[in-house]
Amino acid sequence: MTALFNRTHAGQTALPAQFQEAMSALLEARFTMSLPVREHHGKDESPFGIIAPDAVAFVNSTDEVAAVIRLCGQHRVPVIPFGAGTSIEGHFLAPHGGISLDLSGMNAVIAVHAEDLTVTVQAGVLRKQLNEEIKHTGLFFPIDPGADASIGGMCATRASGTNAVRYQTMRENVLALTVVTPEGKIIQTGTRARKSSAGYDLTRVYVGSEGTLGIITEVTLRVFPQPEALSAAVCAFPTVASAVQTVIETIQMGVPIARVEFVDALSIRAINRHDKLDLAEMPTLFFEFHGSASGVAEQAETVQQIAAGNDGHRFEWATHPEDRKKLWNARHSAYFAALQLKPGCKAVVTDVCVPISRLAECVTATDADLQASSLPCPIVGHVGDGNFHVIILIDPHKPEEREEAEGINARIVERALAMEGTCTGEHGIGMHKKEFLRTEQGDDALDVMRAIKRALDPMNLLNPGKIFELD
Template sequence: MNDSMGVGRELPPALVARLTACLGERFSLSSGVRAHHGHDESHFPDQPPQAVAFVASTAEVVEVVRACAEYGVPLIPYGTGTSLEGHVLAPYGGVSVDVSQMNHVLEIDAEDMLAVVQPGVTRKQLNAALRGTGLFFPIDPGADASIGGMAATRASGTNAVRYGTMRENVLALEVVLADGRVLRTGTRAKKASAGYDLTRLFVGSEGTLGIFTEITVRLHPLPEDSAVAVVRFPSMQAAVETVIHTIQSGVPIGRVEFLDEVSIHAINRYSKTDLAEAPTLFFEFQGSPRAIEEQVALVGELAREHGAEDFSWASRPEERSRLWEARHQAYFACINLRPGCRGITTDSCVPISKLAEAVLRARAAIDASGLIAPILGHVGDGNFHTVILIDPEDAAELERAETLSAELVEIAQSLGGTCSGEHGVGMGKRAFVAREAGEAGVAVMRAIKTALDPRGILNPGKLVP
């Protein structure tokens, strides 16, 4: 990436004219719009694009890509701006391609349990559209993210322990490539062995190989019934070991979320709940009433063996929603613990047997750092986050936080895990990915990137080490 990419420079006037002719008022150079698109939920300083293109169709995306390709101007796809890794920032300038107006649910096929959506459709919007079908789209990263963004970052969240991640739930894609060609990957069949798995290559490619314009996702039958329990433990270790044994027992748990006492304290303050401030698991059991009964009996026994002190049930739907809403607000609740701060969120994911060790070592590292960082996460997948609270103006603190974050990555990688379970690589994790993928892995990623985007105009500065 070089200077000619336009940081601090104006876009070529001919490009501006061409994009204005194509999109009219939906092509914006306004500083307010640009500032909004140069900001996400990460701790990275804002980096606005030089312009924003509010595209409304695949044809328009093709036009925008072709025009920018001609001038070698970067393209940064933008959904809802809820990235935690700086995916939407524009470190090399360029045009932010905002797909929020591509927000149509194109098809719901209840018989084949799939939906075809435009990339700007959010997960809540899709689930609202599914009401009455008996089906739902389970992937739930917390934020009401766009499905395009979720596919691009291989998102997952609380339901992944049962339903998998975007990796398992994207069936097919329409993608505009770096030269404006339109690629369609996948079919509507449940499985295939018909050539390279391009769908899986593009899922998680973070806008660096193409811009998604259509996503076919799998839907799932709504569970017949569900039950939610909040279980308090005497120690973090006891909670995490209950999870390990639950997973190893093969119980098809719906969700299982861990929150340490700091997270629970943050939630109580933020969401006005009155949960006991101790290491806690939120469980959801799903299925027929009999299946739930079996699961509850088994998990209950495991929890008691590990000293669970309290099993409280949320049986009414409103109560359950309130609990999950509080869980989903946990990130903001944590941030709110320290006014004016920003959060550096870590995203370790380890093999389940190493979860207790990973979490306990994370706790020790946090304590040693002197920083505040609640621990919480989707422990059924071996995935947990710490939210390191920092004053963005305090360079020394930022440095300490980055050292801590790197330490947590190293712990996860040394235990056979990964630096990123679900947030993606974005700007901040490229060095960690390099270590994880090794020299050959980095070379292969670069070779693929170069083969599909030789000029490096697609979301430069992200993912590829």
């Protein structure tokens, strides 16, 4: 698997001259074969090397996407959709060459239907931008992967984040998509109705398809009223197990908690340095409660009791908006803070998700495994969903560290699958987890996925080489 990522790709496929001419005629300077631009589009946030596309096309509209896709079809040129470039599983790499289709220019919020709690946006809109633009309506969009990802990319990887325990994931919060099919047709996959039984669930065929079935150009999302009251707290625990047990009991009691994040002692050290905080360097939970004033107070009271029963320390409250923001910025920057623990390092990030009853066991066994490693391995996690990440810090110039990291990852996945969990809670498969997907789903289920892929993209032009091998 490693071999795939080892070379710097600097143009393997000569794009047909006629294709180049047609693309230049269509997009003018927005079609480019400049090496720096290609290299920027041939890497992601992962430690994998660059595998650059042969050209990059910057598109501004669904019609332009359709025109590009038709040209790609005519000339058999692969297409890799590109949003904010924040994938960590090799989604943008171009092992089969072709063009990167950059949708970042499609960044308009098209419609805000505040009265229906829906918005429609172009795929290149970033999640923070969306929340800025709808703030004045009293609404917010809760899905928040660590990076400031694009909404289209978040659809493509079925992303989630810290709010999923209450507000769920992209799977549940996308109402409809505009998609350009591999033949260059433009379809709508749904309506603005909150629910529907109208035929196959095309929306969810494309959500999570990682750009392999169609190009998502517009997205209709559910949004939510900003809670009337909101409070946040951190609580330190003597052990990983006691922190995780607190989460398990909270979920099992049905407390409608908005966020509950686990951050291990090493991550706290990284965060303290990066964000100039002085949190106790112990296994810690970050909590957030949303609701009415009395509802929030009640939830907080219940969770404090559960935490106390598990030897949790006193809750440290962040009630002022600026304190709360500081706290959650620190949580969101955990990944970047972790990178600073080892100068010049890159991270291999694991992403398993297990049934909540197995979470303490899975995290504890993982923690024990990590003790034997020479690599720094901070752990953070959306533990309310049973999802956690080990951020394995490696020197990208030392293949043996990469290998050790992949070994840790493989053992975590094996552990999670044995506990009826999944190899990826929110990051997707990309190029990196294809073998894990096969183990998780089995060959027969994978054959169903492949049959869908072949039916919708018979020439295998959309993001080829991702999710599974076709042959």
